[in-house]
Amino acid sequence: xxxxxxTVLQFSTQSTANLSAKVHPLVIFNICDCYVRxxxxxxxxxxxxxxxxxxxxxxxxxxxYAVPHTESAEQVALDIEYHHNMLVxxxxxxxxxxxxxxxxxxxxxxxxxxxxxxxxxxEVPNPVHLTVDTGFRNGEGTVRAYVSVNxxxxxxxxxxxxxxxxxxxxxxxxxxxxxxxxxxxxxxxxPTDLEGMEVTMQRLLALIDDIYxxxxxxxxxxxxxxxxxxxxxxxxxxxxxxxxxxxFDKLVNDSLQDQLLLLYLSSITRTQLGLAEKLNxxxxxx
Amino acid sequence: xxxxxxxRSFLQVAATEEVVSPLRVVQIExxxxxxxxxxxxxxxxxxxxxxxxxxxxxxxxxxxxxxxFPIREEDEEIEADGANYQLEMxxxxxxxxxxxxxxxxxxxxILGSYQTVELIETFMNYQENIRRCVCIIYDPSRSNxxxxxxxxxxxxxxxxxxxxxxxxTGEKLREKNLSWVDIFExxxxxxxxxxxxxxxxTELESDTPVTQCDYxxxxxxxxxxxxxxMEFLIECMDDLSxxxxxxxxxxxxxxxxxxxxxxxxxxxxxxxxARKAAGEEPLPEEDPTNPIFKPIPEPSRLESFLIxxxxxxxxxxxxxxxxxxxxxxxLMKSLHDN
Numbered sequence: 001x002x003x004x005x006x007t008v009l010q011f012s013t014q015s016t017a018n019l020s021a022k023v024h025p026l027v028i029f030n031i032c033d034c035y036v037r038x039x040x041x042x043x044x045x046x047x048x049x050x051x052x053x054x055x056x057x058x059x060x061x062x063x064x065y066a067v068p069h070t071e072s073a074e075q076v077a078l079d080i081e082y083h084h085n086m087l088v089x090x091x092x093x094x095x096x097x098x099x100x101x102x103x104x105x106x107x108x109x110x111x112x113x114x115x116x117x118x119x120x121x122x123e124v125p126n127p128v129h130l131t132v133d134t135g136f137r138n139g140e141g142t143v144r145a146y147v148s149v150n151x152x153x154x155x156x157x158x159x160x161x162x163x164x165x166x167x168x169x170x171x172x173x174x175x176x177x178x179x180x181x182x183x184x185x186x187x188x189x190x191p192t193d194l195e196g197m198e199v200t201m202q203r204l205l206a207l208i209d210d211i212y213x214x215x216x217x218x219x220x221x222x223x224x225x226x227x228x229x230x231x232x233x234x235x236x237x238x239x240x241x242x243x244x245x246x247x248f249d250k251l252v253n254d255s256l257q258d259q260l261l262l263l264y265l266s267s268i269t270r271t272q273l274g275l276a277e278k279l280n281x282x283x284x285x286x
Numbered sequence: 287x288x289x290x291x292x293x294r295s296f297l298q299v300a301a302t303e304e305v306v307s308p309l310r311v312v313q314i315e316x317x318x319x320x321x322x323x324x325x326x327x328x329x330x331x332x333x334x335x336x337x338x339x340x341x342x343x344x345x346x347x348x349x350x351x352x353x354x355f356p357i358r359e360e361d362e363e364i365e366a367d368g369a370n371y372q373l374e375m376x377x378x379x380x381x382x383x384x385x386x387x388x389x390x391x392x393x394x395x396i397l398g399s400y401q402t403v404e405l406i407e408t409f410m411n412y413q414e415n416i417r418r419c420v421c422i423i424y425d426p427s428r429s430n431x432x433x434x435x436x437x438x439x440x441x442x443x444x445x446x447x448x449x450x451x452x453x454x455t456g457e458k459l460r461e462k463n464l465s466w467v468d469i470f471e472x473x474x475x476x477x478x479x480x481x482x483x484x485x486x487x488t489e490l491e492s493d494t495p496v497t498q499c500d501y502x503x504x505x506x507x508x509x510x511x512x513x514x515x516m517e518f519l520i521e522c523m524d525d526l527s528x529x530x531x532x533x534x535x536x537x538x539x540x541x542x543x544x545x546x547x548x549x550x551x552x553x554x555x556x557x558x559x560a561r562k563a564a565g566e567e568p569l570p571e572e573d574p575t576n577p578i579f580k581p582i583p584e585p586s587r588l589e590s591f592l593i594x595x596x597x598x599x600x601x602x603x604x605x606x607x608x609x610x611x612x613x614x615x616x617l618m619k620s621l622h623d624n
Binding site: 024025026028029030032033034035036037038039062063065066068079082085086089092093094134197201204240252255256259260262263265266267269270273276277 | 315316317320321324325328329351354355356371374375378381382383384480482483486512516519523526530594597598600601604605608609610611612613615617618619621
C-alpha cells in the first residue's frame with residue numbers, strides 16, 4: 001500500500017437503515033412442518049421465501065417452500081432445478097409472489113450460508129435471510145431476519161456481513177379468528193357461532209371484573225393511581241352513547257324485532273321445505 | 287426413512303383392512319387451515335379450489351398438507367397444463383417428505399351456496415380413485431363475523447349408489463328412504479398441531495386477554511350480512527318453486543295421458559266386442575306405436591334436493607347470526623342500564 005493511501009473499511013449502512021420485514025405466520029408453520037419432516041441425516045432445512053416488496057420498502061414474506069439440499073463440512077449444495085420447478089408452480093397460482101429471500105433453521109448464520117445467500121442474490125437484488133431457531137437454544141424460539149452487506153476494503157470485496165433487520169409478525173384477521181385453534185396441540189372440535197360468542201362474552205366479563213378490581217384498589221389506596229389508566233377508563237365509559245332510556249329502549253327493541261322477524265321467516269321456510277318434501281316423495285302414481 | 291415407513295404403513299393398512307370403517311373424524315393440521323384461509327382470502331371474491339393431501343387411518347382421515355390450484359380458464363390446452371401442475375406439485379412435495387396421497391379437495395364458497403351438481407360430479411370423480419375423500423368448504427365471508435366457517439363434507443353412500451344408477455324417481459327414493467338431508471354428510475373436524483409449532487406460536491403471540499376475533503364478534507352491525515343471506519334465500523325459493531312447477535306439470539300430463547289411455551282402451555274393447563259379434567279376430571288391446579302410450583320421463587329430483595339443501599343451509603346461517611345478534615343486543619342493554 002502506498003504511504004499516504006488510506007483505504008477505509010466501508011460499512012454501507014444507509015441502504016439497510018429503513019429495511020424491515022413482515023412475516024406471516026403461515027411461513028413459520030411451513031418451516032416448522034418442513035423441519036419436522038426433514039430426512040434423518042439432515043441437520044437443518046433450507047428453503048425459499050416468497051412474497052412481495054411493499055411500496056414503502058418493507059419486505060412482506062407470505063409463503064415459503066423447502067428445497068432439498070446436501071450439506072457436508074466443506075460445502076453446501078442446493079437442488080436448483082427443484083427450486084425453479086416449485087417457483088414456477090407457485091407462480092401459476094399467485095403470480096404476484098416472487099422470491100424475496102431464503103430461510104434456514106438453526107440459530108446463527110454459518111459459513112455455508114454465505115454461499116447460499118450469494119446464489120439467492122443472483123435471483124433477487126437484496127435477498128432477506130430468515131433464521132428460525134427450532135432448537136430453542138436461547139430458551140425461546142427466535143426468528144431473525146438478516147440482509148447481507150458487502151464489506152469492501154477499497155475495491156476489494158472482503159466478506160459479506162449479515163446485518164439484522166427488524167422483523168414483524170403480522171396476521172390477517174381471518175387467521176386471527178382461528179388463532180386459538182392454532183396455538184394448542186389439538187382441538188377436539190371447531191367452535192360453533194354460539195360457543196364462540198360465549199367465550200367472547202366471558203372474556204369481556206373478565207376484563208370488566210379486572211377493571212372493577214383495579215378501580216376498587218385505587219380508591220382504597222392499595223394501588224397507586226395511574227393517571228393514564230384512569231383516563232383510558234373514563235374514555236371507555238364515556239364511549240357509551242348518551243341516549244335517553246326510552247330512545248335507547250326503542251333502538252334495542254327495534255333491532256330485536258328485526259332479528260325475530262328473520263328467525264320467523266327462516267322457520268317458516270324450513271316448515272315449507274319439510275311439507276314440500278313429504279308431498280314430493282309421497283305422491284303415488286296409479 | 288420417515289417417508290418409506292409411512293408408505294409401508296399405508297400399504298399395510300390398505301392391504302389388511304377388508305371392512306371399511308366409517309369415517310368419523312377429519313383431523314386437520316393447523317398448517318392446512320392457515321393455507322386454506324390465505325388462499326381463499328387472497329383471491330376472493332373469486333371461488334378457488336385446491337387439493338388436500340394426507341393419510342387415511344382407520345376412522346380418522348388425517349389431512350396434513352394442501353396446495354392450491356391455479357384458476358383454470360376454459361381452454362382445452364390448459365386442461366393438460368392443469369394436470370401437469372398437479373403432478374409436478376405432488377412430485378416436488380414428495381421429495382420433501384410430505385404425504386403424497388390425495389384425500390380430497392377444498393373449495394371456497396360465498397355465504398354457503400356450495401350445493402351444486404358440479405360438487406357432486408367432482409365427488410364421484412374422486413371417489414373412483416380414492417376410497418375415502420372429503421371436501422372441505424371454507425367461507426371467507428363469515429370470517430369478519432368472527433367465525434371460522436370450515437366444514438368437512440362427504441357424500442353419503444346411499445346417495446352415491448343412486449347417483450351411479452342415475453335415477454331419482456319417486457319410488458326409488460322412497461325405497462331407500464332417502465330425503466334431502468341425506469345427500470351430504472357433515473363430518474366433525476379436529477385440529478391438531480405439532481408440538482414445535484404450538485411452542486412457536488405461543489411464543490410469538492402471547493395470550494392476550496382479548497383477541498381481534500372477540501372484537502369482530504362483538505360488532506353490532508350484522509345487517510349487511512343478513513341482507514345478503516336473505517337475498518340468496520329468496521333466489522333459492524324462486525328456483526325451488528320453478529322445480530315444483532315442473533313436477534306439477536309432469537303429474538298433470540301423466541294423469542292426462544292415463545285418462546287418454548283409458549278412453550282408447552275402452553274404445554278398443556268396444557271394437558273387439560263388435561268384432562267378436564261379427565266373428566272377426568279381436569284386435570290387440572295394446573298398441574305400442576300409439577303416442578299416448580309413450581311413457582313420459584319423470585323429472586329428476588336431484589336439482590330440487592340440492593336447492594332444498596341450500597335453503598336449509600341459509601336458514602341455519604340466519605338462525606346462527608340471529609342468535610348472536612340477540613346476545614349482543616341484550617349485552618348492550620345490560621351495559622347501558624348499568
